[in-house]
Every structure is written in structure tokens, then in C-alpha cells.
Amino acid sequence: MKLKTQQGTDASILGLAAYPQTDTECVRVAFNSGINYFFFYDSDNDNFLEGLKALLTVQRDSILVTTGSEARDINTLRQYLEQIRCRLNTDFIDAFFTEYVSPNDDINDTRTVLDELRSWKQQGFIRYVGASTHNRSIALKLIENKACDVLMLRYNMAHPKIEDDVLPAAHSSDIPVVAFTCTRWGSLLAGHPNWHSSPPTAADCYRYALHNQAVNLTLTAPQSISQLEENLSVLNAPRLSPQEVQQWQSYGALIYGTGQDAFDTQWI
Secondary structure, three states: OOOOOOOOOOOOEEEEEEOOOOHHHHHHHHOOOOOOOOEOOOOOOOHHHHHHHHHHHHHHHHEEEEEOOOOOOOOHHHHHHHHHHHOOOOOOOEEEEEEEEEOOOOOHHHHHHHHHHHHHHOOOOOOEEEEEEEOOHHHHHHOOOOOEEEEEEEOOEEEEEOOHHHHHHHOOOOEEEEEEOOOOOOOHHOOOOOOOOOOOOOOHHHHEEEEEEEHHHHHHHHOOOHHHHHHHHHHHOOOOOOOHHHHHHHHHHHHHOOOOOOHHHHHO
């Protein structure tokens, strides 16, 4: 399945995610350059939301507005949905994610939240039920149970294990994947003492995630218009060759494992 706008256009392969100090103009520049997927974690991203609201007044049906919440309380979720709909002056949100489903979550709470999101979809408040997780086993259960329409997953050169099971399962189940943390919080751009070639650019990192057929799009969260413009090259870049994939897999293997906790190394 492809994520699509209300007017039926496929989601762009690069989506713009809000950064705390996002330049308001980034939203306009991104859209004019071919990005139609916009994601924000909460209502605190004032610049991003200001730019998005202005764009929605004339382009609503050609844009995918996506957000979510870590809240597991239904009333809190409902309040957030209404807050965002009012803030952006839109009747619906295209995709709403229950964020960071983790092993610490009560499975009944997760089911209740997903049931609530499905009811929103039936009522026309959202178009896609989404879930995000850093945990492979949870991702597989969500896919197996067809619990959501779209999955948002951590995926990059240094965290490729979902290539073995989660991504093939998502592809077989026709559940599109949105890849995030593609630069591993910027650490992939810094190089490694044992890597004697140039490190990847941010665009290389996004292209790596996109080489997998299960990945519908990757998220970028530039801090400035200049960073955004560098990353926009992904929209017209060819897919990585098998040799390039192997090259960046080797690089990722050097980077992986420098973290000291389960969040960084064991969960995925």
C-alpha cells in the first residue's frame, strides 16, 4: 500500500519532520520542491505549525499532515487531536501515530489506543492509523495482527536488523513503513576512525533507507533551509546500486554498538 494524499497523489519519498527551531520557511520550500508529507511530534513546534497552517489554507488535499502522541490515556489523546485540528484549521489529520510502543507498555492499553484510532478513522477524523516503535518483536506483532495502516520505524545503516524480518513482513502484509532516525541522530555523518573513505552525507543515509522496498518514505528534520536544500537531492536521486548498499552496510557495522543501553543497541 502507498500512502496517498486526499487527492490521490503518492506520498513523497522524503518527508519533512519538525525540528524544535525549524525555520517557518522550510515548510514552504519543502512543498514547492516536491515534499507533501509533514510530521510533527507535538504542538510545541510553533514555527513548523505556523508554516504548515499557511500552506494548508490553499493546498489541504495535496498534503499529508501527520502527527501522534505517546499518551495512552484516551481523553488526553482526544484533547490533542482536537487541539491540532483547531490549530491547523483542518477537519482531519492524514495519519495519527501511537508513538513509541515499547515493552514497558501494557498490551491492553496499546489495544485500547489502537481501537480509539480506528474509531477516529471511521468518523473521518484521521485517514491512516499509525504506530511507531523501536522494538522489532513489537513491530512484528503489529504487522501480524494488522493493527495499523502504517508503521514508523527506526532504520539506518547502523540499525539494519529489521531488514531480516520486520521489513519483509511489512512488505508482505502491504503495510507501508516510514523510516526515521536515518542519520542515527547525526552520528552517521561524523565518520569512524576505521573508515578510510568519506562518511555518508544525510542524503546518502536517506537513500540507504529507501533502497528497501518496504520503506515508503524517510523523514528528514533539517535545522535550516540550507540543510533542507541539501537533502532535497534525494527526491531525484537514483536508487543505491548493490555495491553502494554493501558499502554503507560495512560502514554501519563499524558505527553500531557504540551506545550503552538497550534503546540504542538491543531493541533493534
